Amino acid sequence: MSYIEKNLLEVNKKIGEAALSAGRKADEIKLIAVTKTYGADLINEAIDFGVTDIGENRVQEIMEKYESVKQVRWHLIGHLQKNKVKYIIDKVELIHSVDSVELALEIDKKAKKIDKIQKILLEVNVSGEESKFGIEPERCLDICREISRLENVKILGLMTVAPFTDDETLLGNVFSGLKKLAAEIENENIENVSMDELSMGMTNDFPLAIEKGATMVRVGTGIFGKRDYTK
Numbered sequence: 001m002s003y004i005e006k007n008l009l010e011v012n013k014k015i016g017e018a019a020l021s022a023g024r025k026a027d028e029i030k031l032i033a034v035t036k037t038y039g040a041d042l043i044n045e046a047i048d049f050g051v052t053d054i055g056e057n058r059v060q061e062i063m064e065k066y067e068s069v070k071q072v073r074w075h076l077i078g079h080l081q082k083n084k085v086k087y088i089i090d091k092v093e094l095i096h097s098v099d100s101v102e103l104a105l106e107i108d109k110k111a112k113k114i115d116k117i118q119k120i121l122l123e124v125n126v127s128g129e130e131s132k133f134g135i136e137p138e139r140c141l142d143i144c145r146e147i148s149r150l151e152n153v154k155i156l157g158l159m160t161v162a163p164f165t166d167d168e169t170l171l172g173n174v175f176s177g178l179k180k181l182a183a184e185i186e187n188e189n190i191e192n193v194s195m196d197e198l199s200m201g202m203t204n205d206f207p208l209a210i211e212k213g214a215t216m217v218r219v220g221t222g223i224f225g226k227r228d229y230t231k
């Protein structure tokens with residue numbers, strides 16, 4: 001058995017266990033295999049072993065790999081600059097990292113051109129770390145309302161990147177915070193806005209994220225091993 005197959009079995013097992021212990025069904029949680037820095041060969045291997053959704057955090061990498069990777073759903077999970085929307089608009093299933101009205105406007109414009117309704121999540125900086133992208137939680141509802149008016153963009157939920165820490169209390173608070181914010185927005189019944197998806201949890205913390213309500217977990221090293229950024 002290859003290490004990718006073995007790791008995927010392990011990750012899926014943990015997803016199942018975490019779902020079970022939270023009283024949820026495993027199929028409520030989608031695994032996004034995060035493929036940044038890995039080449040098409042490894043990605044294709046993961047697809048052969050059942051991966052249906054992959055996440056990349058750079059536009060450039062999507063462009064480089066797109067043609068050599070087998071049929072799969074692509075997710076953009078990293079910061080997106082407005083001037084790069086045009087390169088990926090025809091390629092991505094879901095953009096997890098929308099953090100401004102201006103970016104949503106640009107996505108709307110480019111999606112309109114190809115007659116697509118682009119699904120997006122709003123990235124929220126729940127932890128309030130200076131270094132992080134994302135909308136401040138207090139501004140999220142207003143931004144949702146503004147983006148909801150765009151015809152070629154559809155908000156499906158929220159995303160967050162938790163701090164890099166082993167502090168389970170802190171992590172738990174971040175994940176619960178995102179869930180709570182989604183519930184508050186849901187309560188407003190904004191037309192064209194759904195809060196069905198919560199993208200949270202990475203290799204080190206996805207079981208906890210599932211316990212707190214994640215519907216999408218983004219796992220990279222847990223599947224592919226340590227990343228080499230020198231290449």
Ligand SMILES: *Cc1c(COP(=O)(O)O)cnc(C)c1O
Pocket residue numbers: 034036057077078161202203204218219220221222
């Ligand atoms: C790299 C990355 C991940 C995956 O991180 P791992 O720790 O390798 O699982 C998840 N989300 C985002 C936004 C990332 O950039």
